[in-house]
Amino acid sequence: DAMVIQNPRYQVTQFGKPVTLSCSQTLNHNVMYWYQQKSSQAPKLLFHYYDKDFNNEADTPDNFQSRRPNTSFCFLDIRSPGLGDAAMYLCATSFRPLPTDTQYFGPGTRLTVL
Amino acid sequence: AQSVTQLDSQVPVFEEAPVELRCNYSSSVSVYLFWYVQYPNQGLQLLLKYLSGSTLVKGINGFEAEFNKSQTSFHLRKPSVHISDTAEYFCAVSSGAGGTSYGKLTFGQGTILTVHP
Numbered sequence: 001d002a003m004v005i006q007n008p009r010y011q012v013t014q015f016g017k018p019v020t021l022s023c024s025q026t027l028n029h030n031v032m033y034w035y036q037q038k039s040s041q042a043p044k045l046l047f048h049y050y051d052k053d054f055n056n057e058a059d060t061p062d063n064f065q066s067r068r069p070n071t072s073f074c075f076l077d078i079r080s081p082g083l084g085d086a087a088m089y090l091c092a093t094s095f096r097p098l099p100t101d102t103q104y105f106g107p108g109t110r111l112t113v114l
Numbered sequence: 115a116q117s118v119t120q121l122d123s124q125v126p127v128f129e130e131a132p133v134e135l136r137c138n139y140s141s142s143v144s145v146y147l148f149w150y151v152q153y154p155n156q157g158l159q160l161l162l163k164y165l166s167g168s169t170l171v172k173g174i175n176g177f178e179a180e181f182n183k184s185q186t187s188f189h190l191r192k193p194s195v196h197i198s199d200t201a202e203y204f205c206a207v208s209s210g211a212g213g214t215s216y217g218k219l220t221f222g223q224g225t226i227l228t229v230h231p
Contacts, residue, residue, distance in 0.1 A: 004157070031217060042118075042204065042221035043158070057218075090157060097217040099146050099208035100165050105157035 003027070004106035006091050012112045013081050021076040021109045023091030029104070031097045032074040034066060035090040037108070043090055049074060050097045078111075086113045116141040116209050120222035128230050129197055135190040135225045137205035147188040148206040148219065149179055158204065164188060175199070200229045 004025045013019040023032065031050050035043040047056045049068040063085070065077040078085055088108045094101040121136040139145060146165050150158040162173025169181040179190045188205060205222040 006157075009155075033217070040223075042223050043219075044221075045218050048217065092158075094217060099217060101217065102148075102160050102163065103217070103219060105150075105159070107155070107157040 004091055004093055004104055006089075006106040006109050008109060009107060010110050010112070012114060013078075014114050015083065016080045019078050019081055019111065021078075021089050021091075021111070023074045023076070023106055024072050025091075025093045025104075025106075026072070027093055027095075027104060028071065029093035029095050030071075031094045031101075032068060033092040033094070033103060034064075034074070034076050035092065037088040037090055039087070046076075048097070081111070081113045083113050086111055116145065116207050116220045118205050118207050118220055118222035120203075120205055120225050122225050123223065124226045124228070126228045126230060127195055130194045132193050133191065133195050133199075133227065135203050135205075135227065137188045137190065137222060139186055139188060139205070139207045141207060141209050143209045146208050147179075147181060148208070149173065149177070149188075149190050150204045150206060150221075151175075152202045152204065152224075154201075161190070161203075195227070195229045197229050197231060199227060202226050 007022045033048040034046045037043040046060045067075045090108045091106040092103040094103045117140050119138045127133050148163045149161040162171045164171045164181045172178045177192050202224045204224050206219040
């Protein structure tokens with residue numbers, strides 16, 4: 001089955017220690033998104049890639065970076081995690097960057113910062 | 115700017131009872147509306163979406179939603195719920211604006227539906 005895969009499902013890191021979360025997809029979609037979902041809150045878009053074009057949301061902290069080395073993979077790098085960065089991180093994909101296109105979500109990575 | 119308000123943070127119901135999860139949105143341009151479901155420790159799964167045309171939209175698992183432009187609402191309904199419907203439900207909007215707004219989903223805070231036997 002075509003799907004969106006996130007690894008690891010659970011990640012524990014220490015305050016200030018860089019961490020990388022991974023997302024891969026077999027849907028061959030052109031767009032990949034990263035959302036942050038804090039406890040009991042709505043998912044919030046951090047940034048997205050349309051092919052190799054990177055689009056950052058205006059209020060995404062500089063601490064968050066992303067890489068997309070090829071169509072299938074996208075990484076979320078948190079350079080110096082703070083306690084406030086503990087959250088579920090959701091990766092999603094869509095075929096086109098259009099408001100009408102369905103976004104398909106992975107299972108998420110739950111990040112704990114000690 | 116677009117926003118979504120889900121009016122109930124938690125909705126408890128008994129099995130086989132009907133349920134309505136309420137969602138109101140605001141946007142200055144044309145909108146497209148979505149309902150997603152999130153089961154524990156899983157990602158979001160699309161239930162249904164409204165793009166245009168008939169205001170009554172049918173989705174998976176027996177859910178339906180009605181788009182009401184005058185009331186800026188997109189409430190989700192199911193006539194008879196099952197234990198397996200216990201999950202968190204998110205209403206989301208995307209707009210027809212250009213630039214970085216394309217493809218951007220703005221979510222509501224979520225409604226936790228708990229179905230009791």
